[in-house]
Amino acid sequence: MSTDESKFQRGEWFEGQFYPDEGDPEERPAPPRGPGIPEADLQLLELAARALGAVRVEIVEGEQWVNLHFEDGSTMFGWNPLRHSDDTFTMLVRLEMLYEHAGFTYKLAEEQGREGADPVVAARRAAVRAAAEIGRNQT
Secondary structure: OOHHHOOOOOEEEEOOEEEEOOOOHHHOOOOOOOOOOOHHHHHHHHHHHHHHOEEEEEEOOOOOOEEEEEOOOOEEEEEOOOOOHHHHHHHHHHOOOOOOOHHHHHHHHHHHOOOOOOHHHHHHHHHHHHHHHHHHHOO
16 A cells, blocks of 8 residues: 555544645634533642642633643643543542542542442542642641
8 A cells, every 4th residue: 555645634623524734724613612620620620739739720711621830830731630530640649649548538438429420430539629628728
């Protein structure tokens, strides 16, 4: 198979229509944005971020994640441990919460007790709630 016959073309799909990159970007519609992060979840995330040492939480309008800015100038992009297990795990390790932690164990049992709760989703939410408590106690 020759690559000369390839019909690969860069671009993006929007509402069932393909828009190649070669066209004028002004002619293409902007990609759709979502509803963003609910206020209650955002408050938990901000407190958990404080526990990790973030000095600023950048809310990205219409996205389901935030960017964390730290005092040393580093940035953690696309962070949301309520949705992303890798963010949850990293948070647990950095806050040394993988050890037996009574607050986390209690919050996990509370979240799992909700009818129809997915155990992974419950563990992520419990971890963020426990980290938020650490952040709340730092003020």
